[in-house]
Amino acid sequence: MTAPVAISLSVNGERVEAHVLPRLNLADFLREHLELTGTHLGCEHGVCGACTVRVGGEIVRSCLMLAVQANDTAVETIEGLSDSGEIADLQAAFRDRNALQCGFCTPGMLMAAQDLLREKRMPARDEIREHLSGNYCRCTGYQAIIDAVEATARMRMELKV
Amino acid sequence: MSSIRSNPERLSVLDHPNSYIGRTVPRPNLDRLLQGRGSYVSDLELPRMAHVVFLRSPHAHAKIVSIDVGAAKQIPGVIAVVTGKELAAVITPWVGVLSHLKGLKSAPQSAIAVDRVCWQGEAVAAIVATSRAAAEDTAEHVVVQYEELEAVTDMRTALDPATPIIHASLGDNLAFERIHEAGAVDQAFAESDAVVEADFVFGRHTGVTLEPRSVVADWNAAEARLTIYQGTQAPHMVQNIAALHLGLRDSQVRVVCKDVGGSFGIKVHVYADEMATYALAKLLRRPIKFVADRVESFNTDIHARDHRCKGKIGVKRDGTITAFEIDDLTGIGPYSMYPRTSAIEANQVVNLVGGPYTNKNYRARARVVFQNKNVMCQYRAVGHPIACSVTEGLIDLAALKIGMDPVEIRRRNLIADDAYPCASSSGLRFEQLSHHASLTKIVEMMDYQALRAEQARLRKDGIFRGIGIASFIEVTNPSAAFYGVGGARISSQDGVAVRLDAQGSVICQTSITEQGQGSESLTAQIVGSVLGVSMDRVRVMLGDTDMTPYGGGTWASRGAGIGGEAALQATKILRQNILEVAAAILQASPAELDIVNNGVVDASDGTPRIDLSELARIVYFRPDTLPPGIRPELMATRHFVPREYPFAFTNGVQAAWVEVDTDTGFVKLLRHWVVEDCGTIINPQLVDEQIRGGVVQGLGAALFEKCIYDDRGQLTNANMADYLVPMSGEMPDIDVGHVVSPTRESELGAKGAGEAGTAGAAAAVTNAVNDALTPFDTIITEIPLTPQVILTALGKI
Numbered sequence A: 001m002t003a004p005v006a007i008s009l010s011v012n013g014e015r016v017e018a019h020v021l022p023r024l025n026l027a028d029f030l031r032e033h034l035e036l037t038g039t040h041l042g043c044e045h046g047v048c049g050a051c052t053v054r055v056g057g058e059i060v061r062s063c064l065m066l067a068v069q070a071n072d073t074a075v076e077t078i079e080g081l082s083d084s085g086e087i088a089d090l091q092a093a094f095r096d097r098n099a100l101q102c103g104f105c106t107p108g109m110l111m112a113a114q115d116l117l118r119e120k121r122m123p124a125r126d127e128i129r130e131h132l133s134g135n136y137c138r139c140t141g142y143q144a145i146i147d148a149v150e151a152t153a154r155m156r157m158e159l160k161v
Numbered sequence B: 001m002s003s004i005r006s007n008p009e010r011l012s013v014l015d016h017p018n019s020y021i022g023r024t025v026p027r028p029n030l031d032r033l034l035q036g037r038g039s040y041v042s043d044l045e046l047p048r049m050a051h052v053v054f055l056r057s058p059h060a061h062a063k064i065v066s067i068d069v070g071a072a073k074q075i076p077g078v079i080a081v082v083t084g085k086e087l088a089a090v091i092t093p094w095v096g097v098l099s100h101l102k103g104l105k106s107a108p109q110s111a112i113a114v115d116r117v118c119w120q121g122e123a124v125a126a127i128v129a130t131s132r133a134a135a136e137d138t139a140e141h142v143v144v145q146y147e148e149l150e151a152v153t154d155m156r157t158a159l160d161p162a163t164p165i166i167h168a169s170l171g172d173n174l175a176f177e178r179i180h181e182a183g184a185v186d187q188a189f190a191e192s193d194a195v196v197e198a199d200f201v202f203g204r205h206t207g208v209t210l211e212p213r214s215v216v217a218d219w220n221a222a223e224a225r226l227t228i229y230q231g232t233q234a235p236h237m238v239q240n241i242a243a244l245h246l247g248l249r250d251s252q253v254r255v256v257c258k259d260v261g262g263s264f265g266i267k268v269h270v271y272a273d274e275m276a277t278y279a280l281a282k283l284l285r286r287p288i289k290f291v292a293d294r295v296e297s298f299n300t301d302i303h304a305r306d307h308r309c310k311g312k313i314g315v316k317r318d319g320t321i322t323a324f325e326i327d328d329l330t331g332i333g334p335y336s337m338y339p340r341t342s343a344i345e346a347n348q349v350v351n352l353v354g355g356p357y358t359n360k361n362y363r364a365r366a367r368v369v370f371q372n373k374n375v376m377c378q379y380r381a382v383g384h385p386i387a388c389s390v391t392e393g394l395i396d397l398a399a400l401k402i403g404m405d406p407v408e409i410r411r412r413n414l415i416a417d418d419a420y421p422c423a424s425s426s427g428l429r430f431e432q433l434s435h436h437a438s439l440t441k442i443v444e445m446m447d448y449q450a451l452r453a454e455q456a457r458l459r460k461d462g463i464f465r466g467i468g469i470a471s472f473i474e475v476t477n478p479s480a481a482f483y484g485v486g487g488a489r490i491s492s493q494d495g496v497a498v499r500l501d502a503q504g505s506v507i508c509q510t511s512i513t514e515q516g517q518g519s520e521s522l523t524a525q526i527v528g529s530v531l532g533v534s535m536d537r538v539r540v541m542l543g544d545t546d547m548t549p550y551g552g553g554t555w556a557s558r559g560a561g562i563g564g565e566a567a568l569q570a571t572k573i574l575r576q577n578i579l580e581v582a583a584a585i586l587q588a589s590p591a592e593l594d595i596v597n598n599g600v601v602d603a604s605d606g607t608p609r610i611d612l613s614e615l616a617r618i619v620y621f622r623p624d625t626l627p628p629g630i631r632p633e634l635m636a637t638r639h640f641v642p643r644e645y646p647f648a649f650t651n652g653v654q655a656a657w658v659e660v661d662t663d664t665g666f667v668k669l670l671r672h673w674v675v676e677d678c679g680t681i682i683n684p685q686l687v688d689e690q691i692r693g694g695v696v697q698g699l700g701a702a703l704f705e706k707c708i709y710d711d712r713g714q715l716t717n718a719n720m721a722d723y724l725v726p727m728s729g730e731m732p733d734i735d736v737g738h739v740v741s742p743t744r745e746s747e748l749g750a751k752g753a754g755e756a757g758t759a760g761a762a763a764a765v766t767n768a769v770n771d772a773l774t775p776f777d778t779i780i781t782e783i784p785l786t787p788q789v790i791l792t793a794l795g796k797i
């Protein structure tokens, strides 16, 4: 085991300085060091998407990224997106459509869905299904999630015109 | 929604103008989960908490010759390394049998293996350290010497004399056998115009809850109390079992269950590693956390549905079914799981085959055998998908043989909607089902004739689409007949306490639990409706054995039907109590008053009389102003369990529309329909989403999911990359319709809806695939329907 390495990054807009072991992944760093437990771990091997966070504006699987790789970046988690209000409409659509049951996949789902909606204003259902196909949900059967994302896209379109 | 029976007079208590019953309202408290601010056990940190990692056997069957923990104990951060022998001093072993499953046997199982391991993944030592990473590192320094034993893996040869016996003391590898015979089966087959047989093969699969099993156990030596934080479906059951095996009284154990990241029956059992975690907390006198990693989940979460079932059906030329016969074989791993046992699934298969049909001639044998593989036990829709696939597969085969449409043959045999109450050939008692109304409705929803036309048209272009239909029954609202009569201390009744607080808000404590089904919501909806208060005034508390009435929890589709009725009855009492106090204050009689919109009103014309908050103020702070003799009780408790019928059967039908690519063997799910009758619907959206989620779990089993073992008992795909689960890209949209036949066992009339989706999905898809492949003259009776299975059937590989 090698010695801790100093890292400096921004997490949800706050400056964070820490010493971490090189092998520590970003998910564990967020959860255990910063106690931001909204980022969930479902598989720890990059398949389920529960650990999705934003690094430098791009979504990544935080279980597959090392904390040291996040040095000098801006990391955003579900807590940050919630507090800034960026996804308040998407969260409301999820609530109204019951697009979550146990809620464990939900932070990752919301991150991935928001990523799609930033890329594309009015994605088709197939495109939503495709974009979210790296996020596993055992509870909902997905349809409600697709509906909620579609409804949010439509609402945002209407607000813009 | 259509209704085949309406009982307005029975539901009068729910007939308030602002009733929440039958209305889609958002679940309370969802914002917490939507903001990532839930509290799952994996999030929990306690002062002085240590982490446990289990060293697990790499062999399916082996003797433990020695364990050397010397080097491991020296590593910084390590608190303890504990073997099975050492832990046995703190916790006693258990045997997973129930007395009403006659002949069921199993061997004593320990929290950590003592001198022999019986499956790959069984724990042999516990490493406790200050962090999970440190414990994992240390595990590599624990040296275990094994002497490998021959592994029993194939259930088909498990009973052969040449096969080693896993537990010598049991005499053989047969855990349980049940034989059932009804009617005159041989004669019925002899008098049939056609008899069809098939071998059905079901893959072993597992729950893959997104949050793995997690426990934090905290022994407080000063209080002599153990607090267990666990994502469980049955907190009181866990309390009882932990206490029993640690030598404590129930009152010395508290089980707290906050947010749970998926359960589906996976978290209704008590696992050896969880027992070990409780024991370690007591042994080491500090909080211990265990969170399974995904590989451990695959190796130790219960598996399900490893069945091979020979089925036979007799039929007359006019479509009348004359007899069913099945011979089911299932392998359950090395132990019958505790405390629910691993024989329930096979027992259910025998109970449920042929269940929707009028046939009286039925012969069944089920055998349950031990193997050196992970334990197998109850998972969502226990036994239903097997029974439904066999029954509905046989019906389609019979229809094909006599050249009858699959919908028509069902119409001719399903129990008539006005034939109830009646019983099945296996002795199940049905109160009121609606098979025909359901079938009619689904045929309409899917536009059956148009699909048949499309199928014929596309077939000419070499596009092979198929329609599959599956009718089913589902066991819900279980009474004591499930476990209690077999001696298990698993409560079948549930309780609810509801009270009016000093500011007029309503607090409700229920023994059912929440894992995302919406237990909190349905409870608040019922309480709000019955009491006449708005839902946002109702706060529901659950998942804590110190704070809730004693009860069963949430499994076997019982939350709404049992816990919901308890909520209704408790709230009725509270309502009456409130009206009595109000009457005293207002110098009226309770019958002249009503509660509407958080206030007491005149029953006749709705004139507001006194707000509930004002009433509560008087009761709590100025009782001296109440007339003498009034003893206001603003809290009421009621328990409920069905007594007349051991189960509330529900019914439904599913239909699948699929396309099979005959070159690649891929199945594309185009559409899926469900019609379900779960009695009174409390929240339509929650019911529909339970059904959709259930269907997708069934579709996973139908197409992708299988735990693949090699001959030595090694699980070869124990990760989410190799074990395929349904993702959004492959799943179809699912249309859900309802028929409503409330149960008369309760005032609420609700039956369960949690498992119906899973019960029939695989049968519908398999029938659809076979329908698509009719031109190729091949029948597939194996799931998952992987490209390999399909191409093999087509003779292409």
Ligand code: FES
Pocket: A040, A041, A042, A043, A044, A045, A046, A047, A048, A049, A050, A051, A052, A061, A062, A063, A064
């Ligand atoms: S936990 Fe990172 S993808 Fe599953």
Ligand code: FES
Pocket: A099, A100, A101, A102, A103, A104, A105, A106, A136, A137, A138, A139, A140, B210, B261, B262, B516
């Ligand atoms: S809501 Fe449970 S995993 Fe998606």
